[in-house]
Amino acid sequence: xxxxxxxxxxxxxxxxxxxxxxxxxxxxDLVSRGxxxxxxxxxxxxxxxxxxxxxxxxxxxxxxxxxxxESMVPIVMLSAKGDTQDVVKxxxxxxxxxxxxxxxxxxxxxxxxxxxxxxxxxxxxxxLTIGDLAIDVQAHxxxxxxxxxxxxxxxxxxxVALAKEPGRxxxxxxxxxxxxxYRHSTDTRLVNVHVQxxxxxxxxxxxxxxxxxxxxxxxxKAGVMGGS
Amino acid sequence: xxxxxWIARNSLALKVILSTVILSLGVVWITGSALNSRLSxxxxxxxxxxxxxxxxxTIFTADxxxxxxxxxxxxxxxxxxxxxxxxxxxxxxxxxxxxxxFIRSPSNSMxxxxxxxxxxxxPASIPKSLSERVRKSEDTVWQYTTMTYMQGVSVPGLAxxxxxxxxxxxxxxxYIVFSLANEEKTLNLINTYLLIAGFILLVxxxxxxxxxxxxxxxxxxxAARIAxxxxxxxxxxxxxxxxxxxxxxxxxxxxxxxxxxxxxxARLENLSRVQQRFVSDVSHELRTPLTTLRMASEVISxxxxxxxxxxxxxxxxxxxxxxxxxxxxxxxxxxxxxxxxVAVLEAVDFDLVQLVNRCVEDLVLVAKERKTxxxxxxxxxxxxxxADIRRVERILRNLxxxxxxxxEETQIDVNIVASDRDxxxxxxxxxxxxxxxxxxxxxxxFWRADPSRARTRGGTGLGLSIALEDARLHNGELEVWGRPGxxxxxxxxxxRKTWDSIDQRLISLQPEDYKA
Numbered sequence: 001x002x003x004x005x006x007x008x009x010x011x012x013x014x015x016x017x018x019x020x021x022x023x024x025x026x027x028x029d030l031v032s033r034g035x036x037x038x039x040x041x042x043x044x045x046x047x048x049x050x051x052x053x054x055x056x057x058x059x060x061x062x063x064x065x066x067x068x069x070e071s072m073v074p075i076v077m078l079s080a081k082g083d084t085q086d087v088v089k090x091x092x093x094x095x096x097x098x099x100x101x102x103x104x105x106x107x108x109x110x111x112x113x114x115x116x117x118x119x120x121x122x123x124x125x126x127x128l129t130i131g132d133l134a135i136d137v138q139a140h141x142x143x144x145x146x147x148x149x150x151x152x153x154x155x156x157x158x159x160v161a162l163a164k165e166p167g168r169x170x171x172x173x174x175x176x177x178x179x180x181x182y183r184h185s186t187d188t189r190l191v192n193v194h195v196q197x198x199x200x201x202x203x204x205x206x207x208x209x210x211x212x213x214x215x216x217x218x219x220x221k222a223g224v225m226g227g228s
Numbered sequence: 229x230x231x232x233x234w235i236a237r238n239s240l241a242l243k244v245i246l247s248t249v250i251l252s253l254g255v256v257w258i259t260g261s262a263l264n265s266r267l268s269x270x271x272x273x274x275x276x277x278x279x280x281x282x283x284x285x286t287i288f289t290a291d292x293x294x295x296x297x298x299x300x301x302x303x304x305x306x307x308x309x310x311x312x313x314x315x316x317x318x319x320x321x322x323x324x325x326x327x328x329x330f331i332r333s334p335s336n337s338m339x340x341x342x343x344x345x346x347x348x349x350x351p352a353s354i355p356k357s358l359s360e361r362v363r364k365s366e367d368t369v370w371q372y373t374t375m376t377y378m379q380g381v382s383v384p385g386l387a388x389x390x391x392x393x394x395x396x397x398x399x400x401x402x403y404i405v406f407s408l409a410n411e412e413k414t415l416n417l418i419n420t421y422l423l424i425a426g427f428i429l430l431v432x433x434x435x436x437x438x439x440x441x442x443x444x445x446x447x448x449x450x451a452a453r454i455a456x457x458x459x460x461x462x463x464x465x466x467x468x469x470x471x472x473x474x475x476x477x478x479x480x481x482x483x484x485x486x487x488x489x490x491x492x493x494a495r496l497e498n499l500s501r502v503q504q505r506f507v508s509d510v511s512h513e514l515r516t517p518l519t520t521l522r523m524a525s526e527v528i529s530x531x532x533x534x535x536x537x538x539x540x541x542x543x544x545x546x547x548x549x550x551x552x553x554x555x556x557x558x559x560x561x562x563x564x565x566x567x568x569x570v571a572v573l574e575a576v577d578f579d580l581v582q583l584v585n586r587c588v589e590d591l592v593l594v595a596k597e598r599k600t601x602x603x604x605x606x607x608x609x610x611x612x613x614x615a616d617i618r619r620v621e622r623i624l625r626n627l628x629x630x631x632x633x634x635x636e637e638t639q640i641d642v643n644i645v646a647s648d649r650d651x652x653x654x655x656x657x658x659x660x661x662x663x664x665x666x667x668x669x670x671x672x673x674f675w676r677a678d679p680s681r682a683r684t685r686g687g688t689g690l691g692l693s694i695a696l697e698d699a700r701l702h703n704g705e706l707e708v709w710g711r712p713g714x715x716x717x718x719x720x721x722x723x724r725k726t727w728d729s730i731d732q733r734l735i736s737l738q739p740e741d742y743k744a
Contacts, residue, residue, distance in 0.1 A: 101518070102515055217612075
């Protein structure tokens with residue numbers, strides 16, 4: 001069974017989230033304080049974390065950084081504020097996705113969670129290469145000259161999406177639907193922030209990217225390097 | 229020249245110095261001239277008086293000697309005449325030259341002629357008018373003249389004459405002529421000194437004015453500079469106040485104003501911060517329970533199959549009203565963001581035509597329900613603009629929804645026009661339209677065209693006012709035209725690049741199909 005950790009200080013909302021998720025066949029671990037998250041997390045590692053931004057004890061952004069420091073588990077931030085700064089802060093802290101309260105439908109929340117839990121690109125077999133990186137999709141590994149690079153699942157999916165079709169230029173909207181499972185979203189901040197994070201991990205020089213290349217005014221594409 | 233005029237117009241110091249120089253020039257000129265004329269007439273008078281006294285005594289002596297020579301022979305008389313001349317005449321020509329001239333009176337018909345002028349002085353140096361006056365008068369008579377010598381030299385002079393009786397030769401006019409070269413020289417010197425003094429005075433006045441001005445203008449300039457810095461947002465600057473004079477009072481008053489301004493601004497900034505904070509808090513506090521409510525209502529709604537009709541309908545209403553409540557909350561928060569001036573533009577490049585089509589597609593079902601249809605016409609198949617796509621989408625949705633609400637089963641025409649700098653979208657319906665009063669209030673918050681008209685789409689009453697704010701945030705404009713029963717025309721014009729201003733109205737507000 002899938003386990004989702006719900007971190008929210010609002011007891012009623014947490015309970016309601018529990019009801020909805022349980023109804024969708026997902027196990028739920030409820031945590032109400034930011035400073036209690038890591039203990040619960042270590043004792044019973046979840047498959048995904050639903051994390052509110054405003055939390056007593058320790059705020060959601062800090063909690064997100066702590067989780068990222070030791071795990072690549074998908075994190076979806078729950079924010080009552082749609083303001084860019086908060087969203088970007090959350091994403092930069094390591095969140096994969098965010099949802100602004102109130103959600104349109106509980107089904108939307110469940111869909112997002114399922115997208116993050118799904119083994120994307122399960123159809124891709126064998127090894128992919130992008131730049132000087134080798135991607136083992138099945139083993140969920142990125143190797144550069146035999147050394148493994150740790151990526152979150154989302155970053156991995158993003159990289160695989162680009163590597164699968166080396167010639168194609170992906171618009172941000174295309175990536176949103178491919179990687180995040182959004183339809184008609186116009187929120188390109190998600191893509192921008194994640195591309196930055198991915199670059200900081202895989203590029204030799206994040207200022208002059210050679211693997212994930214920006215196509216001005218359009219989007220991104222996989223870089224061709226060393227004749228690969 | 230123009231540049232000097234420009235500087236003069238723009239610099240208080242130069243203006244004051246220029247007018248001071250011009251005015252002092254006048255004052256110095258008048259004083260100088262008065263002084264000059266007083267001095268010259270004074271000097272002349274003194275010289276004249278002493279010359280007259282001297283001439284009188286000379287002529288008196290001569291007259292006496294002629295009296296004594298009465299009855300002597302011509303040689304003796306000639307000797308007396310020579311003596312008189314040589315004793316009254318200076319030997320050399322210099323500034324104090326004195327000459328003697330004897331002129332025979334015209335009435336004299338005696339044979340002996342003693343007409344003579346000393347030192348080759350031209351007897352014509354004695355003006356005719358003076359001669360006539362001498363003949364008529366018994367006393368000495370004087371007149372200014374020019375002393376002309378046979379050698380060609382001429383100097384200004386003073387001629388003083390009187391009738392004398394020369395023995396055996398009858399009546400003569402005796403003239404003593406004084407050179408005024410010295411006096412002339414003195415007067416010239418005085419003139420020169422006056423000019424120099426005037427010039428020095430002028431220079432000094434200019435310097436003094438400049439020094440005084442600096443004391444006055446410097447604080448004024450400083451105040452101006454600080455005021456400029458104030459305008460550009462630096463409210464910490466203050467003027468230096470060191471004494472108790474008027475200028476310092478200006479500085480003091482300025483500083484007080486600055487401080488009061490700074491406090492006001494700080495207060496307003498604080499208010500704005502409090503407002504922003506409040507908005508954020510309300511947002512959080514309301515959204516969390518609303519999220520719970522939404523999820524609970526959805527869970528209930530999902531199992532409404534088994535409910536009895538009343539409960540099922542109630543559930544539907546609950547879900548619908550929660551939707552509306554949420555929209556209202558969103559709109560209120562947006563409005564308060566505009567009011568607090570914390571709304572920010574997040575510009576991206578996108579295709580406006582594509583966005584319009586997507587918005588229209590989303591509303592196709594609603595439009596069908598209201599028996600209307602939206603037709604989109606664009607000058608180009610794709611129009612790239614850089615703007616806040618979320619806000620532009622909101623403007624379009626609000627305009628389309630508003631048109632659907634008021635179209636009254638007529639069609640809706642959407643027209644997209646672009647120039648190099650701007651884009652415009654016109655939304656035209658042919659429904660109930662708007663009257664004069666409505667046109668002025670249509671963007672007001674919570675305003676309804678007709679209070680008896682139900683709001684069928686559950687609009688919040690804030691849509692158009694938010695659309696207007698969204699357009700203005702882009703430096704764009706949202707305008708409306710309407711006539712009762714003839715439909716309405718909303719036109720939004722936006723610059724294609726963020727922060728540009730709009731160049732021209734690409735779509736005329738009064739629709740082309742409308743004929744008054």
